[in-house]
Amino acid sequence: MTNIKSLYKSELEEFITSNGFPRFRAGQILSWLGKGVTSFDEMRNLPKNLIEFLRGSCYISVANIEKKLVSSYDNTVKYLFRFADGEFVETVVMSYHHGYSICLSTQVGCKMGCTFCATGRSGFSRSLTASEILSQIEAAQKDLGVRIGNIVLMGMGEPLDNFDNVVRFLRLVSDENGLNIGMRHITLSTCGIVPRIYDLAKLGLAITLSVSLHAPDDETRSKTMPINRKYPIPELIRACRDYFDATGRRVSFEYAMIDGVNDSDICARKLSELLRGLNCHVNLIPVNPVSGSGFKKSRTPRQQAFINILTKSGITATVRRTLGSDINASCGQLRRSHTQNDKGG
Ligand code: SAH
Ligand code: SF4
Numbered sequence: 001m002t003n004i005k006s007l008y009k010s011e012l013e014e015f016i017t018s019n020g021f022p023r024f025r026a027g028q029i030l031s032w033l034g035k036g037v038t039s040f041d042e043m044r045n046l047p048k049n050l051i052e053f054l055r056g057s058c059y060i061s062v063a064n065i066e067k068k069l070v071s072s073y074d075n076t077v078k079y080l081f082r083f084a085d086g087e088f089v090e091t092v093v094m095s096y097h098h099g100y101s102i103c104l105s106t107q108v109g110c111k112m113g114c115t116f117c118a119t120g121r122s123g124f125s126r127s128l129t130a131s132e133i134l135s136q137i138e139a140a141q142k143d144l145g146v147r148i149g150n151i152v153l154m155g156m157g158e159p160l161d162n163f164d165n166v167v168r169f170l171r172l173v174s175d176e177n178g179l180n181i182g183m184r185h186i187t188l189s190t191c192g193i194v195p196r197i198y199d200l201a202k203l204g205l206a207i208t209l210s211v212s213l214h215a216p217d218d219e220t221r222s223k224t225m226p227i228n229r230k231y232p233i234p235e236l237i238r239a240c241r242d243y244f245d246a247t248g249r250r251v252s253f254e255y256a257m258i259d260g261v262n263d264s265d266i267c268a269r270k271l272s273e274l275l276r277g278l279n280c281h282v283n284l285i286p287v288n289p290v291s292g293s294g295f296k297k298s299r300t301p302r303q304q305a306f307i308n309i310l311t312k313s314g315i316t317a318t319v320r321r322t323l324g325s326d327i328n329a330s331c332g333q334l335r336r337s338h339t340q341n342d343k344g345g
Pocket of ligand 2: 114117
């Protein structure tokens, strides 16, 4: 069976014309898929024989709402979606004054094993297809009755460990025949799989690259992020420079502030030194305490002292507002508690 939602328009056209149907039907099919229909019978302007053909040869991948939590503080919505094979992922929709933003998952679980991360602590199951990544947006838009304008690939999983499906997703979602969300409205977050950063730079897509740095030196970073042993900081920063040179897009760095681990004045100075001369932005995030990790967020005065050092060195940095803190909005926690409950744990 063909996964119809993962096809580019040109591939869909080829698929239906080679089976004897006219090319223009592809556009009609795409427009139904974009509305989030879940069966071919709903495509009311298609002839019966085409509907029958599609039913017999293709499937529509759907993200089913298993659970939905709405924050009483700020209307952040968190979904637990279930796919056809029973796997779950988390997706968060945030509303800002400039519109809606969605945080998408790219894998069920993650292989990277970062010690502060709920997803990393619960192992890896599989990568998502391009259509499963897309379906999270369609399902959320349909449920909320809104148009989502911004995407961050910061949910469960490591996007660059699912490179081909993620690139296909980026092309599909930005296509004018699809959801038409421009590359400039998309941010991809990575723990730093260096060769894939070069591959991404070569594609020249106008997305923002966000790198999860979380430490200013290899010793500290390798303790919380195992990937650093394979691709240490100097190599990572070189790849970020290359990304900027190739795309002209300013790189962002995520830095989760963990009490007593990476939040000292010395760390702030090392970070300033590391990023000197790089066109970038640093997002400081007080770490979200995950059960079993033993990590606590840095206190507010510590956050302030840290950001002051960066700013004085000419590094642009902001402390990110935490959204949906009453619904565990940082990803990995809801699936973890859901699946643990299922096992009776
Ligand atoms: N795998 C990718 C994208 C998903 S994680 C990556 O690591 O970048 C999205 C972001 O959430 C990353 O910056 C990650 O480091 C951060 N993160 C994970 N667990 C966190 C926690 N407990 N508190 C704060 N940020 C966390
Ligand atoms: Fe994976 Fe990102 Fe979590 Fe690390 S922080 S375990 S790379 S999801």
